[in-house]
Amino acid sequence: MRLAMVSLGSCLGCQMVFLSMEDYLFSLISENSVPFAPFVVDRKGIPEVDMVLVEGVIRNGDDYRKAKQARERSEFLVALGTCACYGGVPGLADMFSEERMMRRRFGADASFEGEPQGVRRLLPVDSYVRVDAYLPGCPPPVELMRSFLEFSLSGTLPSREGSSVCSECAVSGVSLPQAGPHRTTDAEAAEKKCLLEQGFLCMGPLTRDGCGAVCVSESGIPCDGCRGPSDAVLKHPALDPRAETLRRLTRATGKKPHEVQDAIKDPAHSFFRYCLAEALLRRRRPGGSAPFLYRLGERE
């Protein structure tokens, strides 16, 4: 197979994972050709390939052109990483208008030679071009990328179906109610116990599985949703990451719903850290927005 890697507006974390596949990386490059990957090889234009991995967000016209070219010149297009799949952390920029963000950074009259036109709203790659397969994760774990590539380079594109992080998590329950809601910086959690039930803001129940829940089970850190929304969240109009997490925290702490809601003062950053730009979630919000974003006083 001929494989290309295209990076749009991104942090290159997915490329680092690609380079971390160790033995599999060497068998991949021996058995397939990689004619285009600016991070590694020198070719300047995207050639015709069998499969292209696109990572990052479409931030401006240059990114859009690249994504479009990648689509035209490849049989299969894979959205690699949470940015490409759901907008990722850069998708948080969707809280502001593009003009205002640029004005704040560069001043009112700034202009740049050769500057591509910015996009007015951030959207995942599949809002612009057809995507054949998704491999979310910020970044996707090495083992997951390896098995994904093994499958897809043999001609079978893995499907998008999946469960939630809790299905892989190896923690036990605690008796309720507990104190909280807590933030990771304010309190220490008991080891190997459910963090959500301990009153921590854990996005595990609403986040796609596949990571092995290592952050929660092994490091004792609540899931912050880096693999993006689970299938259930994407499919069911009533399952909103914010409302659902608040409901679970209310149950865990035995507090009143508004007390829990008031305690979390950064809803966009907490519940939608990796998926604020995801169109399937946004479609449910009237006018493509949600009232809690106004709290920041940023939206025009």
Added chain:
Amino acid sequence: MPEILIDPLTRIMGNASVKIVLDEAENPRDARFQAFGYRGFDQIARGSHIDGLCPIVSRICGCDSLFHQLAAATAVENALGVEVPPEALRLRELALWGQLFERHAVSLTVHSLPDLLFPSSDPGLRNIISIHRVDEETVKRLMELKSLGTSVLKEAGGRAVHPVNFLPGGAVRDISADTRRALIDRLNEARPFLIETGRLVKLLLRRNEEAVNALGTDEAPSLSLRGEGGMAITGTALAVVDAGGEAKEAFGLEEAAERLREDNSPHSHIRSVELSGVGEVRVGPLARLNVNGGYGTALADEELEEVKAHWGFPLHRNMIGHAARILEMIHAWERMVELLALPGGEMMRRTLNPSGGSGEGAVEGPEGTLLYGLVLDEDGLVKRLSITTPLQFNLKSLERAVLESARTVLGSADTGERALVLLETAIRAFAPCIPCGVH
């Protein structure tokens, strides 16, 4: 006006292009480094609770993620007046050296070594994939160096890319004694090859002396964190030395933050930064060396002697940055072994009571000083964030290097294609990080 465009630049971190503007006689007149795609990280972090700050800024750059996290965490700790337990500081330092080791290994093996190994071969062959076809063993061994840094980072940080173990106040988990021993064994095993690679890089630079001399010399003052008796990767004391190596200024974090002067670049989203009272400064592995004089560990300082003997000191030729990178990897190796040999800690963090305040944080990232400035509101939410990255300091120097190189290599007997390859080689000497630069 005639111009030469290299778009995209390849084998670097991120998306950028370079444009050389020529005058009527077709002599290079200006070099413009173009990188767009400002993602607004300084703004999108606003309103976030401090516990979300590290994961958010981490996504600025996957190769330097921990440096962003810890510069931000330090800024929070300084804002709230929190003292981090020493065991946690040691674990943080270990993870930072691990990531620096990994990042340098990638920029050397994946990006720059192909140019030094095969200076006259076709650009299509200058990459690890092509080299792997003819010399599988060497590529595998070189990539093992990267994987060594990755392993240390993964054990100390919980994950290798975007680590999760560190948060304002300290760290969540320490590494177990067994893991410490296993990592020390792996490090010891890699030692001979690391030293060998260091000598190889120095040899290749001596063999490519012509390119080393042609591809940019910059005598701008050097800025870096200052260590006690060697290099520091975290800290609060900064220093500037001039071209002759004379100490020019020394100041603390707060003063540094006040003295930063940012300005738009006319053809890039990377805002260039100067230091008021000094002007332009260089940061990165060479600047660190110029400021600190050496590494402060035996092996790295021993290998440094040869560099000093051959190219003098302070170091100003950009290409010698590659030697400084491999020497830093040796230093990182020594520090990692030292830190892993120390006993683990019981108390890894302090819990924080969010309140208002402002603070700064600085780390020495792989390619230079990274500064964070932070204001928190009374709920502990981020009110204002400023991020100053290494490429912002080095942007003008990088453009000068491209121009200087273009004047030497364009129009000489070389074919056009080879000249363009050399211009990219000049850029890779900076190992510029575009995602950090535009952030």
